[in-house]
Amino acid sequence: MKHLISISDLDRDGIEEILDLADRLKSERYKGMVSEYLKNKSLAMIFELPSTRTRVSFEVAMSDMGGHALYLGWKDLQLGRGEPIKDTARVLSRYVHAVMIRARNHRTIEEFAEYSTIPVINGLSNLEHPCQILADLMTIREYKGTLSKIKLAWVGDGNNVCNSLILASSILGIKMVYSTPPGYEPDTNIVEKAKSLGGDITYIREPEEAVNEADVIYTDVWTSMGQEEEREKRLKVFSEYQVNMRLLEGANEDVIVLHCLPAHRGEEITDEVIESSNSVIYDQSENRLHAQKAILLKLIGEVE
Numbered sequence: 020m021k022h023l024i025s026i027s028d029l030d031r032d033g034i035e036e037i038l039d040l041a042d043r044l045k046s047e048r049y050k051g052m053v054s055e056y057l058k059n060k061s062l063a064m065i066f067e068l069p070s071t072r073t074r075v076s077f078e079v080a081m082s083d084m085g086g087h088a089l090y091l092g093w094k095d096l097q098l099g100r101g102e103p104i105k106d107t108a109r110v111l112s113r114y115v116h117a118v119m120i121r122a123r124n125h126r127t128i129e130e131f132a133e134y135s136t137i138p139v140i141n142g143l144s145n146l147e148h149p150c151q152i153l154a155d156l157m158t159i160r161e162y163k164g165t166l167s168k169i170k171l172a173w174v175g176d177g178n179n180v181c182n183s184l185i186l187a188s189s190i191l192g193i194k195m196v197y198s199t200p201p202g203y204e205p206d207t208n209i210v211e212k213a214k215s216l217g218g219d220i221t222y223i224r225e226p227e228e229a230v231n232e233a234d235v236i237y238t239d240v241w242t243s244m245g246q247e248e249e250r251e252k253r254l255k256v257f258s259e260y261q262v263n264m265r266l267l268e269g270a271n272e273d274v275i276v277l278h279c280l281p282a283h284r285g286e287e288i289t290d291e292v293i294e295s296s297n298s299v300i301y302d303q304s305e306n307r308l309h310a311q312k313a314i315l316l317k318l319i320g321e322v323e
């Protein structure tokens with residue numbers, strides 16, 4: 020793997036290697052072990068959109084492993100005054116060892132990678148969120164002991180997180196059902212690609228039907244970053260797609276609930292579900308840190 024721009028930059032073995040490494044790094048952190056796996060390595064983090072988890076987990080991941088991370092807000096860079104992406108990519112390639120970018124348009128990250136001589140990591144785009152999905156898979160494996168024979172139900176917007184989950188499910192053989200309002204389905208090209216990979220991916224319009232026998236229910240905000248002007252319309256369109264206790268009753272008794280956060284309680288998910296014993300949302304959030312470390316080591320580390 021040269022870059023991590025789409026989760027499909029990884030095959031099954033690549034994903035499993037990252038998850039195994041993330042598990043190991045998690046246990047090393049719990050034991051208080053200190054590493055210098057990324058000593059003298061620097062990561063530039065470019066954010067065109069806000070972030071709590073991605074920013075902090077990448078920064079702590081670098082410092083935990085003896086490296087250094089630089090937070091670069093889009094508007095504080097010359098990028099914000101129109102410097103071309105290709106020049107920024109070429110210049111940063113001379114200073115740091117990897118770049119993580121959160122961008123409005125997926126194309127921005129692809130273009131950056133075309134001119135970069137160092138690894139580029141997608142820290143979320145309108146199309147995908149691969150780093151999130153690695154933490155999600157790690158969490159599912161922790162709770163279910165396996166990634167095979169899992170049924171995952173996505174309820175809500177067919178957004179960036181949903182797109183990456185569809186690809187990952189196809190790569191790993193997870194049975195995935197997505198339930199979205201008509202017109203808010205995941206990206207067509209992604210669904211086609213997933214099917215060409217042999218994925219067991221099904222659209223079911225009714226959330227109640229979609230969660231039947233689900234081991235995992237996953238939801239995310241109805242209005243993603245950059246879609247704020249559609250918020251009022253989306254609140255109406257998505258009203259039947261809330262993850263609440265009544266919906267959970269139709270799933271397996273030991274169903275786990277995932278949400279990448281930030282959440283809007285009372286919209287896509289209720290406070291009761293977030294606080295319930297089915298919710299593993301904060302473990303999922305924590306796992307961003309361990310997964311981030313594994314991604315960085317695979318791209319710029321030398322750990323065995």
Ligand code: CP
Nearest residue numbers: 070071072073279280
């Ligand atoms: N889940 C996630 O990517 O969160 P942030 O937007 O806070 O980084």
Ligand code: NVA
Nearest residue numbers: 178239243244279280
């Ligand atoms: N779908 C959300 C995810 C945030 C982490 C967004 O793009 O805003």
